[in-house]
Amino acid sequence: MKLLEQSSPLPLKFYQRDTVTVAKDLLGKGLYVRKNRSRFLCEIVEVEAYLGHGDPASHSFRGMTPRNQSMFEGGGTAYVYLIYGFYFCVNVATEEKGVGAAVLFRAAAPLFGHKEMQRNRKLKEPHRHEKLLSGPGKLTQALGIDRSFDGKKFTSTDFKIIDLGKVLSESEIGSSPRVGISKAKSKHLRFFIKNSPWLSR
């Protein structure tokens, strides 16, 4: 853990590429968050791409607004927003500054800080282990990610994505339509690690 904590974040250049490429490359990477006295690490297993042009399901479709401006701030910027009045969703912006594209983190496997994640989830009855981070709202709740993270770069010492040394082949990556949207249902922009027990659906 100590080594992982000290390992370098992926550089901004990693995110300043084609959104679908970045989305797939994020699978198997580590998301590290240090907040107050808590430290969390998890492995990303499911993401969704939201494109900068011609994607009606993307928050950026009608241009920049106060809420979505982090999507336009260039690859590596966090875009965090409140959904349904209850939960936060966390994205990482992709491509160049000015392009409103991002990748949503939908599910992850816990690697460190498991017990505190469980506590943060505030469930009446704890769910199955595999469901701890199996959805965008669960993931942010467990890791304590809220609106204060919006606009932050993913290259901070206390908020970063790191390489876990895992190499995925194309055949290990599945794709499907994105979840919970009403538009552009035919686009297959959800990507996940096949057979992972930690997926959202």
Added chain:
DNA sequence: TGAATGATCACG
């Protein structure tokens, strides 16, 4: 399946 709960944005 339905309820909870509030920010956001397109209207005009």
Added chain:
DNA sequence: GTGATCATTCAT
């Protein structure tokens, strides 16, 4: 200002 919508989750 108003109202529909919403990249969700949990418990029934």
